[in-house]
Amino acid sequence: MTKNILIASALVLALVATGCSSGKKNTQPAAPAEPVSQGTTPYGDSYGGTAQIGASPSDAAVAAERALSNNVIYFEYDSSAISADGAAVVDRYAAYLQANPASRVRLEGHADERGSREYNVGLGERRAQAVESALQAKGVNANQLALLSYGEERPAVPGHDEAAWAQNRRVQLIRQ
Amino acid sequence: MMFKKLFAALLVLAAVPAQAALEITVSGGDVAPLPIALVQFQPSPEVSLDVAQVVENDLVRSGRFKALPRSSMPQKPTSPQQVEKQGWVSAGIDNLVIGQVGKSANGYYARFFLVDTVSGQELLGQQFTVTSAAQMRTVAHQIADLIYEKLLGIPGYFNTKIAYVAASGFGPARSFQLIVSDADGEVPRIVATSREPLMSPSWSPDRSKLAYVGYERGRSAIYVHTLATGQVRRLVSEKGINGSPAWSPDGRSLALTLSFESNPDIYVVDVASGSRRRLTDHYGIDTEPSWSPDGSKLVFTSDRGGQPQIYEVATTGGDARRVSFEGRQNLRASYSPDGKALTMVNADGGRYRIGMLNLASGDLKILSDGPLDESPQFAPGGAVIIYATQGRAGGAELATVSIDGRVRTRLRQAGDVREPAWSPILR
Numbered sequence: 001m002t003k004n005i006l007i008a009s010a011l012v013l014a015l016v017a018t019g020c021s022s023g024k025k026n027t028q029p030a031a032p033a034e035p036v037s038q039g040t041t042p043y044g045d046s047y048g049g050t051a052q053i054g055a056s057p058s059d060a061a062v063a064a065e066r067a068l069s070n071n072v073i074y075f076e077y078d079s080s081a082i083s084a085d086g087a088a089v090v091d092r093y094a095a096y097l098q099a100n101p102a103s104r105v106r107l108e109g110h111a112d113e114r115g116s117r118e119y120n121v122g123l124g125e126r127r128a129q130a131v132e133s134a135l136q137a138k139g140v141n142a143n144q145l146a147l148l149s150y151g152e153e154r155p156a157v158p159g160h161d162e163a164a165w166a167q168n169r170r171v172q173l174i175r176q
Numbered sequence: 177m178m179f180k181k182l183f184a185a186l187l188v189l190a191a192v193p194a195q196a197a198l199e200i201t202v203s204g205g206d207v208a209p210l211p212i213a214l215v216q217f218q219p220s221p222e223v224s225l226d227v228a229q230v231v232e233n234d235l236v237r238s239g240r241f242k243a244l245p246r247s248s249m250p251q252k253p254t255s256p257q258q259v260e261k262q263g264w265v266s267a268g269i270d271n272l273v274i275g276q277v278g279k280s281a282n283g284y285y286a287r288f289f290l291v292d293t294v295s296g297q298e299l300l301g302q303q304f305t306v307t308s309a310a311q312m313r314t315v316a317h318q319i320a321d322l323i324y325e326k327l328l329g330i331p332g333y334f335n336t337k338i339a340y341v342a343a344s345g346f347g348p349a350r351s352f353q354l355i356v357s358d359a360d361g362e363v364p365r366i367v368a369t370s371r372e373p374l375m376s377p378s379w380s381p382d383r384s385k386l387a388y389v390g391y392e393r394g395r396s397a398i399y400v401h402t403l404a405t406g407q408v409r410r411l412v413s414e415k416g417i418n419g420s421p422a423w424s425p426d427g428r429s430l431a432l433t434l435s436f437e438s439n440p441d442i443y444v445v446d447v448a449s450g451s452r453r454r455l456t457d458h459y460g461i462d463t464e465p466s467w468s469p470d471g472s473k474l475v476f477t478s479d480r481g482g483q484p485q486i487y488e489v490a491t492t493g494g495d496a497r498r499v500s501f502e503g504r505q506n507l508r509a510s511y512s513p514d515g516k517a518l519t520m521v522n523a524d525g526g527r528y529r530i531g532m533l534n535l536a537s538g539d540l541k542i543l544s545d546g547p548l549d550e551s552p553q554f555a556p557g558g559a560v561i562i563y564a565t566q567g568r569a570g571g572a573e574l575a576t577v578s579i580d581g582r583v584r585t586r587l588r589q590a591g592d593v594r595e596p597a598w599s600p601i602l603r
Contacts, residue, residue, distance in 0.1 A: 106394060113548065114523075114528060114548065115484070115505065115507060115521075115523070115528070115550075116464060116477065116484075116507035116508040116521055116550055116551070117375060117376070117508075117550065117551070117594075117595065118375070118376060118419045118420045118433060118463045118464045118477075118508070119461060119463055119464065119477050119479075119484055119507050119508070121375075121396075121417055121419050121433075121440075121463070122417065122433075122435075122439075122440045122461035122463050122479075123461070125416065125417055125435060125439075125440070126439075126461070146394060147415075147416065148391075148394055148395070148396070149396075149416075149417060150373060150391075151373075151375075153343070153352075153373035153375065154350060154373065155346070156346075156347075157346075158346060158570075160547075160548065160566060160570075
């Protein structure tokens with residue numbers, strides 16, 4: 001009897017695990033390596049310089065995946081300015097999206113729990129738009145990007161203190 | 177009869193297993209409440225509900241009544257002939273409520289009397305008959321409405337509903353429920369369930385429908401849900417934000433927030449045709465519209481001045497006027513039923529508390545302690561404000577405060593409960 005027209009969308013959501021401290025060191029190619037053979041990585045023939053880490057195709061695939069696994073950009077309170085750490089995430093995703101023109105990424109904007117819920121949906125969208133602008137400035141095509149703001153409705157972590165709020169003010173880049 | 181219609185509507189909804197727990201706290205105040213005594217109705221093995229207690233809770237929560245504890249009652253009459261006036265007058269009670277419940281040939285009955293202990297006069301005396309014992313709760317709220325109106329001269333608002341959202345779990349396990357319960361939190365029933373957020377329920381003025389926000393296939397949308405049939409209509413789902421639906425007093429339009437044309441602005445949508453017009457056009461975030469009771473104006477939240485504050489605009493459009501000035505931020509305002517005040521979230525010193533702003537004088541009265549209170553709304557009649565607050569157990573729960581700040585209640589439910597929307601009174 002209960003109406004449940006909304007449930008299907010949950011499958012699309014699949015929140016990816018947040019934060020990956022090892023991601024940063026993969027932004028620099030280690031050493032010149034053999035070109036990766038076409039079609040063996042999940043992303044096609046190349047993924048910037050990063051995909052060329054390692055000697056074998058599977059190593060490259062792992063490296064590429066690792067680079068993209070750091071997919072969360074965090075924000076200061078009441079701000080949509082992208083930090084240096086956030087800019088590094090933007091760089092890696094810009095490279096991936098340009099190398100894979102058919103791929104798409106959804107930018108999910110989030111806010112911490114303070115303030116009203118619908119205003120926070122607005123803040124989440126503003127943050128997602130900041131990431132969208134940064135990606136487009138790096139040459140990413142607009143039609144590869146979709147925006148969705150969740151406001152404070154999907155916190156990454158529970159808790160009502162600054163440590164929790166800092167983790168919840170974020171944009172998550174979700175490959176489609 | 178109106179309550180029968182509503183009851184039929186709710187029968188199609190699933191029952192929620194969780195029990196509500198109502199906690200009432202009364203503190204000192206400057207307005208003297210009216211003393212009243214409600215004697216336990218003559219008990220019956222067929223009716224387990226303590227009807228007098230439900231009526232008492234309703235009346236006390238309004239902040240307008242002070243109830244005599246049962247232990248201090250001079251006698252326990254159940255019919256007018258048994259009332260010994262002098263004992264009640266000595267106890268300071270002018271208004272006495274007594275009654276009986278039981279089973280009759282065609283169902284269950286409740287009979288009550290409101291007695292003036294000074295004159296001995298019956299101010300009210302009425303019998304209700306219902307087909308199931310479960311309907312006794314509705315009868316109790318109707319009795320509270322009659323007593324409230326008789327003694328205060330304004331309509332009671334207890335035979336009403338509240339809609340709210342409950343969330344639980346994190347990450348992929350998160351789930352959301354839209355729930356409708358009695359105004360005292362009892363008899364919660366699930367209206368909609370989703371793995372994606374449900375937000376911002378708003379009652380139609382005839383309380384037959386709820387508008388709310390949901391998410392579906394990577395988009396948000398405004399839905400209109402007819403309670404009697406369970407029918408759900410997707411009214412708007414543009415790219416970007418589809419948020420903050422607010423029903424107009426005439427029931428024909430919804431004000432809402434859309435961002436597809438650039439950034440969040442306020443729009444007014446005709447519910448029947450779906451046609452819409454844009455009411456605000458500013459690069460700031462404009463959201464959380466709410467109609468004045470006469471439908472001539474809307475208030476909304478905007479950060480066009482840097483921080484979010486409350487602005488007022490004519491329904492026909494034109495320049496918006498800022499109305500909140502006290503506090504670093506003010507958010508999510510809505511009008512009192514007489515249109516003379518707003519309730520809103522006031523943020524200052526890191527605390528988010530419920531405020532009431534007198535529109536004529538500009539005076540702001542803070543009515544809650546925070547630290548994370550939100551979603552305030554006047555109950556019908558305007559005697560109390562309902563809002564969401566962080567509970568002691570960590571989860572959010574619903575609370576009410578009388579507008580003099582004297583009487584507070586907590587409505588405990590399972591899960592993280594927020595965004596209460598009080599249904600209108602049916603006339």
